[in-house]
Amino acid sequence: MRALLDVILIVLNLYVWLLIAAAVLSWLVAFNVVNPYNKFVHNVGEFLFRITEPLLAPIRSVIPSLGGIDLSPMILILIIFFLQRVIGLYIYPNVF
Secondary structure, eight states: HHHHHHHHHHHHHHHHHHHHHHHHHHHHHHHHSOOTTTHHHHHHHHHHHHHHHHHHHHHHHHOOOOBBBBOHHHHHHHHHHHHHIIIIIGGGGGGO
């Protein structure tokens, strides 16, 4: 059972890095640092969008719009950190 919890913690950690990569890529596209019409950049952006959007869309529907600032990745990262702490402190020690 601890192996399963370890895998869950690794997947949550990987998802945090994917959220950060999606946010950085969106900034790079917004400031015209990278060309979104480049095939590689487009494929990476599409992959990150498809991976992160299913969890970000419900958060965006709940929080109010703050103009051009999107706080949903930060909120999702905080939720993931909370889940990691709960698993690490309360669930992991009680599993044999």
